[in-house]
Amino acid sequence: MKEPKQLSVSAIESGTVIDHIPAKSLFKVIQILGLESMGDKQITIGSNFESKKLGRKAIIKIEGVFFEDDDINRIALVAPQAKLNIIRDYDVVEKSIVEVPDEIVGITKCVNPKCITNFESVKTKFKVISKENVSLKCHYCEKITDQEHLEII
Amino acid sequence: MKNRSLVSIDDLTTGEILDILDMATGFEKDPTRQLLDNKVIATLFFEPSTRTRLSFESAISRLGGKIIGFTDASSSSVSKGESLNDTIKTVNNYSDLIVMRHPVEGSARYASEIADIPVVNAGDGANQHPTQTLLDLYSIRKTQGTLDNLNIFIVGDLKYGRTVHSLIMAMSRWNTTFNFISPDELMIPKEYKIYLDNLGLKYYEHTDFTDIISRADIIYMTRVQKERFSDPIEYEKVKNVYVLRNTMLKNTKDNLRILHPLPRVNEIHTDVDVNKKAYYFEQALNGVYTRQAILCTLLGLK
Numbered sequence: 511m512k513e514p515k516q517l518s519v520s521a522i523e524s525g526t527v528i529d530h531i532p533a534k535s536l537f538k539v540i541q542i543l544g545l546e547s548m549g550d551k552q553i554t555i556g557s558n559f560e561s562k563k564l565g566r567k568a569i570i571k572i573e574g575v576f577f578e579d580d581d582i583n584r585i586a587l588v589a590p591q592a593k594l595n596i597i598r599d600y601d602v603v604e605k606s607i608v609e610v611p612d613e614i615v616g617i618t619k620c621v622n623p624k625c626i627t628n629f630e631s632v633k634t635k636f637k638v639i640s641k642e643n644v645s646l647k648c649h650y651c652e653k654i655t656d657q658e659h660l661e662i663i
Numbered sequence: 664m665k666n667r668s669l670v671s672i673d674d675l676t677t678g679e680i681l682d683i684l685d686m687a688t689g690f691e692k693d694p695t696r697q698l699l700d701n702k703v704i705a706t707l708f709f710e711p712s713t714r715t716r717l718s719f720e721s722a723i724s725r726l727g728g729k730i731i732g733f734t735d736a737s738s739s740s741v742s743k744g745e746s747l748n749d750t751i752k753t754v755n756n757y758s759d760l761i762v763m764r765h766p767v768e769g770s771a772r773y774a775s776e777i778a779d780i781p782v783v784n785a786g787d788g789a790n791q792h793p794t795q796t797l798l799d800l801y802s803i804r805k806t807q808g809t810l811d812n813l814n815i816f817i818v819g820d821l822k823y824g825r826t827v828h829s830l831i832m833a834m835s836r837w838n839t840t841f842n843f844i845s846p847d848e849l850m851i852p853k854e855y856k857i858y859l860d861n862l863g864l865k866y867y868e869h870t871d872f873t874d875i876i877s878r879a880d881i882i883y884m885t886r887v888q889k890e891r892f893s894d895p896i897e898y899e900k901v902k903n904v905y906v907l908r909n910t911m912l913k914n915t916k917d918n919l920r921i922l923h924p925l926p927r928v929n930e931i932h933t934d935v936d937v938n939k940k941a942y943y944f945e946q947a948l949n950g951v952y953t954r955q956a957i958l959c960t961l962l963g964l965k
Binding site: 620622624625626627629630632648649650651652653654 | 671746747748766767768769770772773787788789790791854
């Protein structure tokens, strides 16, 4: 009998692996990290893998790219359980989890329809007042946007 | 504080607030001084607010400053579709300080980031109105001799009232005891109660407006507006409950003073006006002195 053909997500030599992304948030993560404009970097993206924790998860592997904490933490709003593996020479040299940053610039809309950011082209800016159940205070109108109402721009 | 903007009362330290109040005391004694000679102040009122505008313009005029601006958006380039960004950038070239009132929340903070000159927020939608808060503090300190350890009763619309929320945040710096009197539909939002709890300050909530006011040092009245009620029957039930009448002041403390941000409709009966405890018109006058102090502080003038 013929061996079933199997496509596996191949290992990378050196770079970043982002695991445990909720499958539904994959494209938001791609957008937030700006993967479209990464030029000739090799990127492997897999989605809808089974996950006990998340149901369906996605994974992104980026060859030759190491993110700054501030940049990678921006995905925490849509993928709060994401795990990072830093790979060098095919070995995981560092593991970490994303952490919601203290300030969120851009990324999400202010929930207040009367906020200036919803009238004029102003980049949204929030102070994070709760990280567990994400709660953001708008720098402009001072109203609170909570997890339930997060809308990624 | 020179060349800083005043957008929210939280932008000020307690020391800075007291400095402004002290300076306002000086203006009360000697209100007409040419400190703004050769200064041009822009008053940009994107929505009409006659009372606030006149108060600012009186403050500027008494200091010898010149005023440019508009009194509502329809008489400005906004009606042609100009963005706030462009209006502020332009006016920034013509003046030394901008006073602005705008219906959109956060617009003053945004303007302060665009302008090189100080911006004073004269109300941005339901968000902030810091000069009102400062004149309230001035009135409280002047009538009570102190801001410490006072018992303040706030009556009416505690849910939506912008001046009420800012006053609570500001007075929480001075060990204040709060009594909140309102109909069920307009009770103080939970976030303010959590804030006071965290500071360990005492507050009490009441739906009855009765002789509990005998303990008050300050009664701060606000208007209960019909459009705030989802059920018109609820409004009919309460519309005459939160009205202050002269007879209710019989057993109140001597030092009690009654404040109101104005305009009043019927929530303070006109028979209160003759009582020496009625203070709302003097409060409005204090607004001129306080705004004189704010303008001079932000422009670094003494």
